[in-house]
Amino acid sequence: MKMTTPIVVCGSTLLFTSVLVVAVILPWATLGERPSAIVRPRTALEEEGRALYVNNGCAFCHTQFVRSIDWGLGAERVAQAGDYVADQPNLVGTERTGPDLSQEGGEHPDDWHRAHFANPRFTRPESVMPSWEFLGPVRLRALTAYVQSLGFRLADDRDGRQQTWKRRAQAAFDAGPEANVAWLHSMVPEPWRWLPNPYPTSPAGLERGHRIYESFCIGCHGPVGDGMGPAQPYLQPPPLNFTILRGRGVSGGILYYQIMNGITGTAMPYFKRELESEKIWDVGNYVAVTFIGQSDAGAAPRGIEASYEPSAEGR
Numbered sequence: 001m002k003m004t005t006p007i008v009v010c011g012s013t014l015l016f017t018s019v020l021v022v023a024v025i026l027p028w029a030t031l032g033e034r035p036s037a038i039v040r041p042r043t044a045l046e047e048e049g050r051a052l053y054v055n056n057g058c059a060f061c062h063t064q065f066v067r068s069i070d071w072g073l074g075a076e077r078v079a080q081a082g083d084y085v086a087d088q089p090n091l092v093g094t095e096r097t098g099p100d101l102s103q104e105g106g107e108h109p110d111d112w113h114r115a116h117f118a119n120p121r122f123t124r125p126e127s128v129m130p131s132w133e134f135l136g137p138v139r140l141r142a143l144t145a146y147v148q149s150l151g152f153r154l155a156d157d158r159d160g161r162q163q164t165w166k167r168r169a170q171a172a173f174d175a176g177p178e179a180n181v182a183w184l185h186s187m188v189p190e191p192w193r194w195l196p197n198p199y200p201t202s203p204a205g206l207e208r209g210h211r212i213y214e215s216f217c218i219g220c221h222g223p224v225g226d227g228m229g230p231a232q233p234y235l236q237p238p239p240l241n242f243t244i245l246r247g248r249g250v251s252g253g254i255l256y257y258q259i260m261n262g263i264t265g266t267a268m269p270y271f272k273r274e275l276e277s278e279k280i281w282d283v284g285n286y287v288a289v290t291f292i293g294q295s296d297a298g299a300a301p302r303g304i305e306a307s308y309e310p311s312a313e314g315r
């Protein structure tokens with residue numbers, strides 16, 4: 001075919017129109033402005049926090065869209081177009097230096113965010129996120145409110161759960177070490193309570209545990225395990241002082257369960273996304289030997305009561 005002027009003009013117009021239809025008109029016509037089922041209006045405080053998120057460039061390191069190939073935070077629910085109807089400008093972002101935040105709301109209680117925004121190294125010793133303490137307490141409250149709203153109604157459910165369990169955790173902490181340990185262990189299912197740590201407390205294993213402790217735990221539980229890490233002044237209830245577990249029958253299985261799942265309502269995060277099974281056992285042995293001064297590593301499993309039935313009450 002010869003490239004005459006009419007053919008070039010018609011051809012490029014056709015090409016342009018088809019791209020316009022596929023990339024702009026079709027999505028506009030089919031997606032519309034319908035909010036998805038989880039969307040709710042933001043409060044004034046949350047809007048204020050959103051402006052801070054925009055102004056401080058949080059979107060340069062954090063995305064807000066969950067893909068079907070994701071495995072991290074919020075991966076239970078893939079993002080839908082209707083999640084973004086209230087977002088002008090939208091903050092989907094492109095760079096995942098930090099985790100995706102679409103479902104961050106209620107992932108942690110407010111006090112965890114207070115410590116994390118003051119200095120991310122307090123709760124995450126190896127974090128590269130900058131400190132936002134210069135924003136001051138008033139603006140940080142707004143920013144926290146916004147972050148806690150990410151995920152809208154799903155976030156509200158999770159946040160409600162955090163607040164309910166925070167009251168229980170605080171009451172247990174206020175009742176003294178004996179009652180606090182009893183409360184903490186009452187949430188560990190029976191089979192885990194009788195499970196000794198199957199990994200040996202070899203020098204290599206303890207050294208691995210030490211490394212994990214320094215990379216994940218030291219900012220809260222502190223270098224000597226007394227709960228006096230730099231995050232301590234921000235947290236209520238404060239990080240556990242491991243020495244109160246001495247002589248209170250803590251097994252390798254209890255430590256494993258608590259590290260794996262975290263403790264809802266407290267700043268204690270779950271580590272099942274970051275730490276493989278062996279790492280949790282290793283850090284459990286390190287905590288048991290170094291701070292509690294007793295370890296059941298390698299003991300024969302005691303088995304569970306024949307009458308045992310799993311409790312229906314989850315948390």
Ligand code: HEC
Binds near residue numbers: 053059097101104
């Ligand atoms: C230089 C990149 C960078 C910037 C800028 C940044 N972050 Fe982060 N953020 C990270 C990294 C890396 C992590 C993971 C480690 C951690 O928890 O600190 C993270 C973690 C987080 C988490 C915790 C997620 C979780 O549940 O584990 C929140 C919430 C968060 N950032 C919010 C913000 C907000 C709000 C801003 C803006 C005020 C911001 N970030 C700016 C890199 C960044």
Ligand code: HEC
Binds near residue numbers: 169218235239258
């Ligand atoms: C952001 C702070 C924070 C970080 C990081 C943290 N913890 Fe905790 N941890 C807590 C708090 C708070 C509690 C609960 C205290 C309470 O309710 O009295 C707790 C409780 C625990 C318990 C419960 C003990 C029991 O007998 O039930 C274990 C075990 C534990 N942490 C181990 C770890 C390990 C291991 C790490 C690192 C992999 C870690 N924690 C990281 C704050 C933290």
